[in-house]
Amino acid sequence: MATAGGLSEAAPLWWRRRPTERTLRRDGHLWTAWTTAVATPFFVAGGFLLWLEPLTFPVALASFAHGWVIPELYARRGAGSVVPIGSKASASRKRAASNRAEREALGLLGDLVGHEQRDLLRRTGLALERGRLGAWLVGERGAVLVRHGGRRVDCWCVRVAEPGTLPSGDRVAHLLLALREDEAGFATVANHAFSGATWRVRRRMPKGSRPALDAARAAAREAS
Amino acid sequence: MARLIRLDRTGHTTLAEWTREDPASADSAIEAFRRELDAGMLASVSREDGTAEVVRDLPLDADLVVMRRPIAGG
Numbered sequence: 083m084a085t086a087g088g089l090s091e092a093a094p095l096w097w098r099r100r101p102t103e104r105t106l107r108r109d110g111h112l113w114t115a116w117t118t119a120v121a122t123p124f125f126v127a128g129g130f131l132l133w134l135e136p137l138t139f140p141v142a143l144a145s146f147a148h149g150w151v152i153p154e155l156y157a158r159r160g161a162g163s164v165v166p167i168g169s170k171a172s173a174s175r176k177r178a179a180s181n182r183a184e185r186e187a188l189g190l191l192g193d194l195v196g197h198e199q200r201d202l203l204r205r206t207g208l209a210l211e212r213g214r215l216g217a218w219l220v221g222e223r224g225a226v227l228v229r230h231g232g233r234r235v236d237c238w239c240v241r242v243a244e245p246g247t248l249p250s251g252d253r254v255a256h257l258l259l260a261l262r263e264d265e266a267g268f269a270t271v272a273n274h275a276f277s278g279a280t281w282r283v284r285r286r287m288p289k290g291s292r293p294a295l296d297a298a299r300a301a302a303r304e305a306s
Numbered sequence: 307m308a309r310l311i312r313l314d315r316t317g318h319t320t321l322a323e324w325t326r327e328d329p330a331s332a333d334s335a336i337e338a339f340r341r342e343l344d345a346g347m348l349a350s351v352s353r354e355d356g357t358a359e360v361v362r363d364l365p366l367d368a369d370l371v372v373m374r375r376p377i378a379g380g
Contacts (some may be wrong), residue, residue, distance in 0.1 A: 089360070179314075186317020240377055240378070259374055262358035
């Protein structure tokens with residue numbers, strides 16, 4: 083990724099530190115610790131209720147369910163932040179979308195990603211980009227970073243500042259260009275939505291987009 | 307022939323085309339480029355190694371210069 087000049091959008095965000103592999107690893111540990119701290123009391127409470135009085139098992143079950151749902155909600159938010167082209171939340175599915183503009187935008191995006199990734203983009207709606215921090219999957223409103231090794235992902239909320247009626251392909255192209263201009267700057271501008279195991283996000287992604295995550299995981303493993 | 311394009315609601319619009327052998331076409335491309343910068347657009351040039359670079363002056367040796375809008379955290 084080119085960093086010459088950096089991403090101009092990151093310049094006003096002086097209080098945010100540019101992510102590195104080390105800070106991402108640290109933030110990932112904090113995510114895991116936080117999720118554990120929030121979810122564990124529900125399991126402890128459920129277990130305690132069962133120990134105290136087995137007849138309270140409906141309440142204990144509800145407590146277990148709470149503990150299970152919290153990490154799932156985090157993963158769901160992460161997976162939902164990406165928005166693959168053609169998915170339910172895609173700009174291409176809106177009534178105002180113009181088929182011609184969508185085709186034009188997808189054609190240009192296809193040229194930008196190159197031959198190797200074009201088929202993956204067509205099948206999954208996500209653009210794969212290899213970076214220094216790992217393998218990225220870029221969607222319309224966010225990106226997933228599969229870190230080196232492929233076991234952990236970070237989800238980022240980022241979009242065109244004033245998207246207006248931009249076609250879906252152009253939304254991805256904007257993010258892809260910004261990512262190529264300055265990877266760390268891109269992650270500085272984006273809001274960190276989730277950090278955790280790859281499998282957690284995979285099962286919350288639309289089925290048609292999961293092969294993109296598999297490809298990104300393979301790319302991240304190759305690079306490590 | 308090199309192209310200056312803008313990502314917009316039509317997919318993309320070609321703002322200018324130029325060759326180094328035709329100074330008039332290059333001048334009009336530079337003018338169009340500056341107009342877009344003044345309107346708040348950012349210019350991105352893809353390099354052969356797959357990276358991209360933000361430019362503030364039109365690189366006349368580039369094949370394709372893309373004008374894009376700023377991005378923001380969602």
